[in-house]
Amino acid sequence: MRLSLSSLAVLGLLNVASADLHQLIVGTFKTESLYTLEFDDAALTLELIGNFSANAASSWIALSHDKKNLYGTSFTAATPSFVSYTLASATDIIYNTTLEIGCNSSAVSIFAIASSEPPYAVYGCPFVGASNCGAVMSVDENGVLSEVIQDYSYNTSSGVHGMAFDSANDFLYSADDSGNALWTHSVDNTTGELTFVSSVAGPVTGADPRHVTVHPEGQYLYVVLEGANELAQYSIDTTTGIPFFENVTYPLIPSGSANADYWSDEVALSFSNNYLWATSRARNTTNTGYISAFSLSSNGSIATQLFLTPTSSSGGQANAVAPSTFSDEFVALTDSATGFVEVWKLGAENASAVARVDIVDGGCCANAVWYS
Template sequence: MLSLLLLCIFTRWAHAALHHLFVGTVNGGSLYVLELDDAAKSLTVLKNLTAAGASPSIAFDQSNKYLFGSRPSDGTVSRYLIGPDHTLQLEGTGEIPASCNTTSFQSIKITSGTQSPYAIYGVASTGTCSTVFSMSITGFRTLKSKEIAGDVHSFAWSPNGEHLHALDSTANSILNYYISGDPDLQSLQATDIVTNATNVRQIITHPVGHRMYVVTQNSNELIDIPLRVDELLEKNTTQTRAYVLPKSYVSDAWVTTSLAISASNATLWTLSQSKAPDNTFIVSVFRLDPVTGAVLKPVARSSFRNNIGDGTKATSLLTPGPTIADGTDLVSFTTYPGAMTAVMGLVHKADGTWGISAYGRAMLAEDEGCCGEGAWVD
């Protein structure tokens, strides 16, 4: 009986150590499933699945039953049924509402709504014209906002799920849409400016604290912006700034492309990369107040090189991963060009300081279209 109990415990522990990351492609025709064994610190390609086309942005619905992938080249979103063995079955492809006098976009970013009716929301941009859109899980209902004379390729939900904050990189502004139980995407409540900023790149919000964060691409800054209780920006509020790179670095040699909050809400990660031909990446980690989201201080930084890719396209992305059994928060990042996916965690070292530990790296060099956005299913 004891041996059987130990076997059951070990089996449950071993299963819990496996996590699965889906990765899209920027201009390829595959969707990848990668398996992370967090105990062994290994990342392997579990499946290379044929997709309906490139999926640079992917998202699960709230039930994790379906995976959605966007295709900017023809303005479509495809839905895949996820099998118990992590296979994908294409169930259909729908067009996003016609926008900006085109069906071909430079970028389409999608994510799942956090409140009922749990539709898929997205932003599509030509680079000079953008629209916010929504598609029901079944695909039978689509909505779109009025067209935006700017480049919107990043957006984030308020903690209560009732506001969608869209970042316009052209005007360095944040558009706040109210999302009701029966949304129409016509409720643009406010447009606020990110002060003294240019080339804003990505926006995220703290899951419980009333604040949002923005990174700038060229000046490599992290901007902490408080929100009111109603999730709108407080007028004339202080927007706290921190440089994500050491001051000794020449800023115009680097671009900051992404940021992410860990699953525990305790850390914020930023990703920067050097311009060609060096092709070096730097990951910086900041401690957060887990309740308010206030940026407390930088605690760790790590650099590494990717020997594949020319480093001229700033498309590398961070995705928050699971918190594993020992309490370590994980994040993954994907690169294009470069065809690399890696997983890292923030660990507390014996000397009391924090460090970044590698949990696995997978090279997909045979696929020149890899890698797009990642999404964790468990």
């Protein structure tokens, strides 16, 4: 399957890479390490330049607004916990502290996101089946995790796997994988604490929202449906912040494929917000996952699904996509089935892997963040 714009249309919208070196930091599922990679956008090479012995295996990592701090899940800890590092550079990583949150001690921390607006709070959620809660963590004047200032609840059947802010950080949206729902909370811009606004059921039974992102214009929210293996577009009521489904979905696996063989994963906006990337994973190593990109209109509505192409592997627990922060052309893709990170390049009618680093340590690779 391939749905595409004309070659000239796509190439005309792409940002040209700046012929520079860029660093990525990569987390892991099982091994207590953080890896730093360097990508040359002219030579199209990717190299491992740093291996930091971390204080936790982080299944998800997130940068602070100024990229001076890195926050991660403590994925193998006995109770849900989050870890905080200071970044002097992409390879100079300094451990600061670990915070244990006060909800659902039987679950594991799965996701973290940092606010880009004062007071720059960090939000985390645990996940194993029904984990039904989340936490708001404050930071000190240096951006280091300070204390848990709020434990808040979802439904008893909930298991949130991903979260996203609107561009003003007025609302936080939670993808409830176990509870098949989307949650909206308003954000107190003084304390960072959350107030419940709404819970909206997934579009169909078993859709299972996993990850979400919001267009900066604030009119659309995009949701990866892990169970339905689709990307769903929701409109947002700009007064209330509540998303509503208007029956707009796109496939993340080929037509005729069995849903049970796949579990879709991640969605993220490109550098310019003109494109949207999304991925699916295969549940066994005999199949590959898939990567797709979408062109967006100026208000954020999806214009066209450009392609749906196989990834290099099943993706394992990952196939997490991380668009570069310097060009629409490049996106990092992680794999935990064998352990590697690839950089893919968006072309006129498709995308392809142009660089790769294998990191076979028994736990890599979870997600990646672009430091530069």
